Amino acid sequence: MEITSMNNEKPSNFFTNGLLWFKSLPEKLFAKIVGIAKQFKKIGKDDPRRVIHSLKVGLALTLVSLFYYFQPLYNSFGVSAMWAIMTVVVVFEFSVGATLGKGLNRGMATLLAGALGVGAHYLASATGKVVEPILLGLFVFLQAFASTFIRFFPHVKARYDYGMLIFILTFCLVSISGFRVDEIIDMAHKRLSTILLGASVCVIVSIFVCPVWAGEDLHKLVAQNMEKLGKFLEGFGDEIFKSSEVEESKDAKKSLVDYKSVLNSKNTEETLANFARWEPGHGQFKYRHPWKQYLKIGGLIRQCACRIDALNGYINSEIKAPEEIKGMIKETSKKMSIECGKALKELSQAVRKMNLPISADQHVTNAKNSAKNLNSLLKSGINWEEINLLEVIPVAAIASILTDIVICVEEIGQGVNELASLANFKRSKNKEIINTKVVVEKIESNNNIEGATTQGSRKVHACSSQHDDHHVVITINEQNMKL
Amino acid sequence: MEITSMNNEKPSNFFTNGLLWFKSLPEKLFAKIVGIAKQFKKIGKDDPRRVIHSLKVGLALTLVSLFYYFQPLYNSFGVSAMWAIMTVVVVFEFSVGATLGKGLNRGMATLLAGALGVGAHYLASATGKVVEPILLGLFVFLQAFASTFIRFFPHVKARYDYGMLIFILTFCLVSISGFRVDEIIDMAHKRLSTILLGASVCVIVSIFVCPVWAGEDLHKLVAQNMEKLGKFLEGFGDEIFKSSEVEESKDAKKSLVDYKSVLNSKNTEETLANFARWEPGHGQFKYRHPWKQYLKIGGLIRQCACRIDALNGYINSEIKAPEEIKGMIKETSKKMSIECGKALKELSQAVRKMNLPISADQHVTNAKNSAKNLNSLLKSGINWEEINLLEVIPVAAIASILTDIVICVEEIGQGVNELASLANFKRSKNKEIINTKVVVEKIESNNNIEGATTQGSRKVHACSSQHDDHHVVITINEQNMKL
Numbered sequence: 001m002e003i004t005s006m007n008n009e010k011p012s013n014f015f016t017n018g019l020l021w022f023k024s025l026p027e028k029l030f031a032k033i034v035g036i037a038k039q040f041k042k043i044g045k046d047d048p049r050r051v052i053h054s055l056k057v058g059l060a061l062t063l064v065s066l067f068y069y070f071q072p073l074y075n076s077f078g079v080s081a082m083w084a085i086m087t088v089v090v091v092f093e094f095s096v097g098a099t100l101g102k103g104l105n106r107g108m109a110t111l112l113a114g115a116l117g118v119g120a121h122y123l124a125s126a127t128g129k130v131v132e133p134i135l136l137g138l139f140v141f142l143q144a145f146a147s148t149f150i151r152f153f154p155h156v157k158a159r160y161d162y163g164m165l166i167f168i169l170t171f172c173l174v175s176i177s178g179f180r181v182d183e184i185i186d187m188a189h190k191r192l193s194t195i196l197l198g199a200s201v202c203v204i205v206s207i208f209v210c211p212v213w214a215g216e217d218l219h220k221l222v223a224q225n226m227e228k229l230g231k232f233l234e235g236f237g238d239e240i241f242k243s244s245e246v247e248e249s250k251d252a253k254k255s256l257v258d259y260k261s262v263l264n265s266k267n268t269e270e271t272l273a274n275f276a277r278w279e280p281g282h283g284q285f286k287y288r289h290p291w292k293q294y295l296k297i298g299g300l301i302r303q304c305a306c307r308i309d310a311l312n313g314y315i316n317s318e319i320k321a322p323e324e325i326k327g328m329i330k331e332t333s334k335k336m337s338i339e340c341g342k343a344l345k346e347l348s349q350a351v352r353k354m355n356l357p358i359s360a361d362q363h364v365t366n367a368k369n370s371a372k373n374l375n376s377l378l379k380s381g382i383n384w385e386e387i388n389l390l391e392v393i394p395v396a397a398i399a400s401i402l403t404d405i406v407i408c409v410e411e412i413g414q415g416v417n418e419l420a421s422l423a424n425f426k427r428s429k430n431k432e433i434i435n436t437k438v439v440v441e442k443i444e445s446n447n448n449i450e451g452a453t454t455q456g457s458r459k460v461h462a463c464s465s466q467h468d469d470h471h472v473v474i475t476i477n478e479q480n481m482k483l
Numbered sequence: 484m485e486i487t488s489m490n491n492e493k494p495s496n497f498f499t500n501g502l503l504w505f506k507s508l509p510e511k512l513f514a515k516i517v518g519i520a521k522q523f524k525k526i527g528k529d530d531p532r533r534v535i536h537s538l539k540v541g542l543a544l545t546l547v548s549l550f551y552y553f554q555p556l557y558n559s560f561g562v563s564a565m566w567a568i569m570t571v572v573v574v575f576e577f578s579v580g581a582t583l584g585k586g587l588n589r590g591m592a593t594l595l596a597g598a599l600g601v602g603a604h605y606l607a608s609a610t611g612k613v614v615e616p617i618l619l620g621l622f623v624f625l626q627a628f629a630s631t632f633i634r635f636f637p638h639v640k641a642r643y644d645y646g647m648l649i650f651i652l653t654f655c656l657v658s659i660s661g662f663r664v665d666e667i668i669d670m671a672h673k674r675l676s677t678i679l680l681g682a683s684v685c686v687i688v689s690i691f692v693c694p695v696w697a698g699e700d701l702h703k704l705v706a707q708n709m710e711k712l713g714k715f716l717e718g719f720g721d722e723i724f725k726s727s728e729v730e731e732s733k734d735a736k737k738s739l740v741d742y743k744s745v746l747n748s749k750n751t752e753e754t755l756a757n758f759a760r761w762e763p764g765h766g767q768f769k770y771r772h773p774w775k776q777y778l779k780i781g782g783l784i785r786q787c788a789c790r791i792d793a794l795n796g797y798i799n800s801e802i803k804a805p806e807e808i809k810g811m812i813k814e815t816s817k818k819m820s821i822e823c824g825k826a827l828k829e830l831s832q833a834v835r836k837m838n839l840p841i842s843a844d845q846h847v848t849n850a851k852n853s854a855k856n857l858n859s860l861l862k863s864g865i866n867w868e869e870i871n872l873l874e875v876i877p878v879a880a881i882a883s884i885l886t887d888i889v890i891c892v893e894e895i896g897q898g899v900n901e902l903a904s905l906a907n908f909k910r911s912k913n914k915e916i917i918n919t920k921v922v923v924e925k926i927e928s929n930n931n932i933e934g935a936t937t938q939g940s941r942k943v944h945a946c947s948s949q950h951d952d953h954h955v956v957i958t959i960n961e962q963n964m965k966l
Contacts, residue, residue, distance in 0.1 A: 043635050054631040058624040061655060065623055068659045069616035079664075082656055089652040133552035140548055141541040148537040152526050169572045172544060173565055176551045181562075263789075267750045306746075306789045313887065378876070393861070396879035404796065 049094075052210045057092050060205045064088050064198055080190040087198030092206065096282075097214035097275030099206040103199035104278070105163030110195050113167040114188040116143075117174025121184055124175070136175055143171050158274055214275035215285050221269065222294050223351040225262045225301050226412065230344030232259045232308055233405070237337035239315055240330065240398070256315065262305040269298045284354055290422040297415040304408035311401050314394060325395055332374040336402045339367035340409045347416045354425045357416050364413055367406045374399060535693045536577055543571050543688045547681055563673040570681030575689065579765075580697035580758030582689040586682035587761070588646030593678050596650040597671040599626075600657025604667055607658070619658055626654050641757055697758035698768050704752065705777050706834040708745045708784050709895065713827030715742045715791055716888070720820035722798055723813065723881070739798065745788040752781045767837055773905040780898040787891035794884050797877060808878055815857040819885045822850035823892045830899045837908045840899050847896055850889045857882060 044051045067081040077084075091102045124135040150156055151164045170191075178184040206212075235256050273291045281287045343363035350357030378399070419425070527534045550564040560567075574585045607618040633639055634647045653674075661667040718739050756774045764770040826846035833840030861882070902908070 039636065040632070043632075050632065050635050054628045057631040057651075058628040061627045061651075062620050062624045065620060065655065065659050068662055069620070079660075082660065085655050085659065086652060089648060089655065137545050137548060137552070141545045144544045145537045145541040148540040149523070149526075149533065152533050153522065165572060168540075168544075169569060172548065172568050172572065176548050176568065177562075177565065179551055264749055266747050303792075306792050309786075309789050310793050310884070310887075392875070393879040393883050396876040397883040400876050400880040401793070404793075 049210070049212050053094055053212065056205050056209050057088075059209070060088050060092055060201050061085065063205070064201050067197075077190060077194055080187075080194045083191055083194040084198035084201070087195050088202055091199055092202045095212045095214035095217065095272075095275050095279075096203075096206050097272075097277070097279040099202050100280075101159070101275060101278040102162050103203050105160060106166050107196055107199055109163040109166035110170050110192050113170035114174055114192055117171045117178070118184060118188055120171070120175040121178030125178070133179065136179060139175060140172055144168055147171075159277075211282070213279060213282050213285075214272045215279050215289060215291065216283065218269060218272035218276055218291065218294050219285070219351065221265065221272065222298055222301070223348045225265060225298070225305075226344045226348035226351070228258045228262055229301065229304055229308060230341045230348060232256055232312075233337045233341030233344065235341075236311065236315065237334045237341065240333055240337065256312070259305055259308055259312075262301060263309065265298065266302065269295055286423075290419060293415070293419045293422055297412060297419060300408065300412045300415050304405060304412060307401055307405050307408060311398065311405070314398055325392060328377055329374060329395060329399055332370045332377060333399060333402055335370040336367050336374065336406060339363045339370060340402075340405055343367065343409050343413065347413060350425070351416060351419070354423070356420050356425050356427050357413065360413050360416070364406070364410050367409065371403050371406050374403075532577075532693070532695050536695065539688050539692050540571075540575050542692070543575055543684050544568065546688070547571050547684050550680075560673060560677055563670075563677045566674055566677040567681035567684070570678050571685055574682055575685045578695045578697035578700065578755075578758050578762075579686075579689050580755075580760070580762040582685050583763075584642070584758060584761040585645050586686050588643060589649050590679055590682055592646040592649035593653050593675055596653035597657050597675055600654045600661070601667060601671055603654070603658040604661030608661070616662065619662060622658060623655055627651055630654075642760075694765070696762055696765050696768075697755045698762050698772060698774060699766065701752060701755035701759055701774065701777050702768070702834070704748065704755065705781055705784070706831045708748060708781070708788075709827045709831035709834070711741045711745055712784065712787055712791060713824045713831060715739055715795075716820045716824030716827065718824075719794065719798065720817045720824065723816055723820065739795070742788055742791055742795075745784060746792065748781065749785065752778055769906075773902060776898070776902045776905055780895060780902060783891065783895045783898050787888060787895060790884055790888050790891060794881065794888070797881055808875060811860055812857060812878060812882055815853050815860060816881060816885055818853040819850050819857065819889060822846045822853060823885075823888055826850065826892050826896065830896060833908070834899060834902070837906070839903050839908050839910050840896065843896050843899070847889070847893050850892065854886050854889055857886075 064081075064084045067077060067084060087103075087106060091099060091106060093099045093102060120136070120139045124132045124139065127135055147164050147168045151161055156164065174184065174188050174191075177187060181187055239256070273295050276289070276291045279285075279287075281289075340363070343360045346360040346363060347357050349355075350360065547564075547567045550560055550567060570586075570589060574582060574589055576582045576585060603619070603622045607615045607622065610618055630647050630651045634644055639647065657667065657671050657674075660670060664670055722739070756778050759772070759774045762768075762770075764772075823846070826843045829843040829846060830840045832838075833843065
């Protein structure tokens with residue numbers, strides 16, 4: 001098109017372009033529509049709950065709008081039924097927790113601010129028609145100032161931000177309207193009852209029609225993140241020191257970049273945990289499920305992901321270290337990586353099924369033993385005269401980062417154990433047998449354990465268990481920490 | 484208190500406790516009030532703009548409520564003035580960008596949905612009183628379903644989420660109200676004009692009374708994050724391989740943990756960039772300032788922070804490497820770290836002042852030369868027979884991570900250069916002289932440059948400059964990339 005336009009002179013150029021544009025319009029429009037339809041399909045396919053959520057919003061709105069259509073209902077509320085519609089639109093959120101949180105915030109704030117607004121109205125109207133607007137203006141100003149400022153308090157912002165907004169809104173509406181409308185109590189009462197009605201419709205539809213629980217999402221997200229890291233570490237074990245000539249499958253490559261999403265999961269986790277705290281007990285989760293522990297585990301997972309990010313840099317670079325050294329650390333590094341991966345996958349599986357993560361401890365122990373082996377291998381040494389230290393650096397760095405990752409995985413394991421004890425995870429039947437085995441192994445291997453990690457004093461959280469059930473498991477962890 | 488209660492029998496125990504509780508009540512209440520007052524003070528002190536924002540909200544609400552108090556104004560709008568108050572409460576946000584974004588969203592959505600709602604009402608009412616509510620219900624359901632689903636589109640969620648919400652709300656209110664209220668056009672018109680009025684008051688107060696610009700905040704945040712990393716690296720240069728007996732000052736320790744906040748800044752940056760795009764030109768920023776480039780730089784900064792997090796693990800651990808090796812890499816590592824720190828600080832300063840970051844390139848070059856020196860030192864080697872490889876690992880890891888950090892800092896430098904070219908940063912007067920010097924140095928040192936980084940093929944973004952101004956600087960960067 002551009003070539004044509006360059007050859008012609010200006011006016012016909014303009015018309016030709018215009019004509020071409022008009023001719024291509026239906027095509028473009030069709031392409032655009034197809035593009036949007038594809039996006040619709042993709043978004044629905046990524047999470048089918050989105051389609052259901054949209055249908056639920058439609059349902060709730062249609063239910064509430066019945067108050068307008070049918071006569072006995074409309075007479076009792078009148079135009080105030082508008083507030084019910086407004087409440088449904090604003091309060092209905094994707095998850096039950098978010099909907100409940102907003103609904104309760106809106107209900108409580110309306111009640112409180114309504115009462116205060118009526119009070120302010122009577123106080124102001126007692127002073128006479130001249131002073132009244134001045135006093136009302138002062139009340140509105142002071143209230144808006146104080147409430148807006150309180151919204152900056154971190155714990156208010158996290159849980160009651162919407163409530164504060166509605167508080168300001170309702171107080172202003174009720175106190176100011178009182179200046180013009182006579183039946184202010186009636187107005188406040190109607191507003192409150194319609195809001196409660198709208199909020200109830202939201203909550204009922206949200207809970208009873210294919211509910212989406214934020215808590216469950218958080219639970220799954222944390223388990224999934226652990227699995228992603230586990231997959232990376234297992235994959236890394238296979239990739240490590242591979243000669244660049246071997247062609248890898250695309251699937252294997254993909255599993256190695258999956259972990260990147262873990263690095264930025266903090267915000268999602270915090271939001272979900274915040275919503276989850278509003279939710280009633282559901283499925284396997286009780287009302288006071290230890291949601292905060294998930295945030296702690298999430299933090300440890302991200303710390304591990306950060307180490308893995310450092311490790312990832314070495315996958316695509318060719319490592320020039322002498323074959324002797326490569327061969328020396330290849331097997332043990334591989335084992336460390338794969339055992340850590342297995343431990344994370346096992347922890348993920350345990351969290352997912354809410355079982356005690358027993359064999360994970362075993363994998364961590366194996367990884368630590370490998371770390372110990374690696375260290376003694378490096379200690380025993382070979383003929384150093386032939387070695388160029390520069391070439392050893394990446395190998396040494398990989399070993400060092402892997403040792404770090406073992407510590408991270410152990411901490412994650414402890415976090416999951418704490419969660420298991422707080423949330424009463426089920427014992428699986430073969431627990432005692434495995435535990436005994438682990439204890440025996442630990443006692444045997446505990447004798448020549450010192451000096452295994454040269455980085456020394458990384459902090460390892462002590463595991464505080466209040467449950468006798470897990471006593472054996474946790475004792476093992478405390479012994480492991482000395483490694 | 485607990486000891487007393489354990490010695491006494493039950494009933495008197497209860498009364499004593501009750502009495503004690505009552506006695507301590509005023510004290511507790513006072514402590515609580517003092518605590519809240521302290522928190523108020525702290526939050527105001529942390530960012531005094533919060534106090535001003537709260538005052539601005541109070542002012543805007545008081546201004547809008549004048550429509551209720553004064554007669555000619557009230558007559559023209561009536562109860563619809565309520566919508567103006569509602570708009571102010573909901574639309575007024577902390578930054579100009581957020582307020583403008585919400586105001587425009589609300590205004591446009593009301594206009595569109597109002598028109599569609601009126602259309603739906605006339606269409607439905609033409610079918611007669613029996614079919615009308617069914618048809619209206621269908622419209623509401625379909626519209627709510629489609630709009631809710633569209634809210635899941637990522638780019639809609641990012642910029643038009645609030646608009647979609649208001650679209651659903653207004654459409655439902657207008658179309659359903661039409662079933663009961665006769666003057667639907669009048670209603671839609673009044674609603675639109677009061678909302679525009681409320682939104683205008685918000686925008687005017689937000690822009691003309693001590694404005695808070697999201698763009699400026701983003702600009703400062705990115706500069707500040709670079710400075711935090713720079714401070715860490717300078718501090719690390721001093722701390723590295725320090726014997727543990729030397730007591731460090733608490734201030735120095737503090738600057739070494741400041742960087743942690745950088746790791747989680749992604750969300751804040753994205754929100755600010757999103758708001759900034761709504762803002763008109765202000766101060767040094769034009770309307771189409773390249774806000775997206777800040778996100779790119781922010782990503783690179785976080786990548787660097789992740790490496791620094793890995794480095795941080797070595798600060799508190801005692802490194803057992805032989806003094807010989809320590810001494811060998813101490814000076815060069817120190818120089819690398821300090822030069823990277825200086826480069827970051829210089830970049831931060833340049834961004835802050837919107838100057839071209841010239842001497843930063845020099846510092847990066849110095850850091851790279853140090854990396855090269857370190858490598859040749861390691862290559863030249865000492866008597867390897869005496870070395871325990873295990874003890875060399877942490878030293879090697881530090882060297883490796885520092886080399887990585889040099890690459891990260893260079894990428895950040897390139898990002899800032901791109902920003903400088905996109906946003907037309909000012910040239911400082913001594914630019915040419917320094918440039919010439921850098922070029923000469925580069926040409927001199929370019930001869931024996933290969934093999935400096937053993938990790939090889941890290942991706943380094945090519946710098947795309949469209950400005951002749953920066954040609955010299957950018958040429959240097961492209962040469963540097965080979966290092």
